[in-house]
Amino acid sequence: MASMVAGLVAARGLVAQAAAPPSPGGPTADEALQRLLAGNQRFMKGETTSPRRAPDDFRPLAAGQRPMATILGCADSRVAPELLFDQGVGDLFIVRVAGNVVGGGGALVKGSIEYGVAELGVPLVIVLGHSECGAVKAAIKHMDDRDPLPGAIGELVNRIRPAVTKASGMPGDRLSNAIRANVAIGVKTLQGLQPIIAPAVKRGQIKVVGALYDLRTGGVTLTA
Ligand SMILES: [Zn+2]
Numbered sequence: 484m485a486s487m488v489a490g491l492v493a494a495r496g497l498v499a500q501a502a503a504p505p506s507p508g509g510p511t512a513d514e515a516l517q518r519l520l521a522g523n524q525r526f527m528k529g530e531t532t533s534p535r536r537a538p539d540d541f542r543p544l545a546a547g548q549r550p551m552a553t554i555l556g557c558a559d560s561r562v563a564p565e566l567l568f569d570q571g572v573g574d575l576f577i578v579r580v581a582g583n584v585v586g587g588g589g590a591l592v593k594g595s596i597e598y599g600v601a602e603l604g605v606p607l608v609i610v611l612g613h614s615e616c617g618a619v620k621a622a623i624k625h626m627d628d629r630d631p632l633p634g635a636i637g638e639l640v641n642r643i644r645p646a647v648t649k650a651s652g653m654p655g656d657r658l659s660n661a662i663r664a665n666v667a668i669g670v671k672t673l674q675g676l677q678p679i680i681a682p683a684v685k686r687g688q689i690k691v692v693g694a695l696y697d698l699r700t701g702g703v704t705l706t707a
Contacts, residue, residue: 509606519552519568519570523701526568536572544573548573551575552574553577553578554608556578561613562611581617581639610693611694612669616665649664666693674691692705
């Protein structure tokens with residue numbers, strides 16, 4: 484906890500330059516993306532190498548981390564980033580919340596992603612949606628039926644409503660369109676997020692991209 488607080492204080496000091504410089508010798512956004520897509524190809528083909536999961540891998544990381552990407556993914560049990568990108572400990576800075584919503588997570592989600600960029604020098608942020616997303620399904624059903632949802636689920640689902648609205652009237656499958664729109668909204672929100680992410684994107688220091696994971700094929704495709 485103390486190191487986290489120290490890190491956040493350090494991150495505040497970096498706001499003047501908006502984002503930490505990329506780690507020396509670390510991958511660029513494009514290189515990180517290529518590595519992750521290559522890992523996903525291995526995953527799809529059943530040829531995973533399951534890298535960096537042994538004691539000799541995680542012990543050195545106790546002194547610090549240099550993840551190559553931040554993944555904002557859904558909490559869905561079938562969408563585990565280290566598995567589907569065939570990466571190991573220390574590789575990915577992961578934020579998971581049902582429906583991979585940026586806005587709905589408020590300061591918690593945005594602040595976590597900003598921390599990765601400002602303090603850890605992560606060059607790549609991926610908003611990762613997935614097929615058959617239950618949170619997006621619930622948003623569609625809730626909007627159609629106007630039924631109350633228990634607890635805070637209604638509030639979470641409400642954050643996905645703009646994606647459902649944006650996708651309405653589009654040709655094709657309503658759920659798939661809403662899932663894609665939800666990713667697009669997340670990417671756009673992050674790309675415009677001041678004062679850390681937006682300037683870093685503008686300078687070309689980091690990239691924020693959208694991607695979709697197909698539960699049936701195991702494949703990840705980048706969205707436009
Ligand atoms: Zn989901």
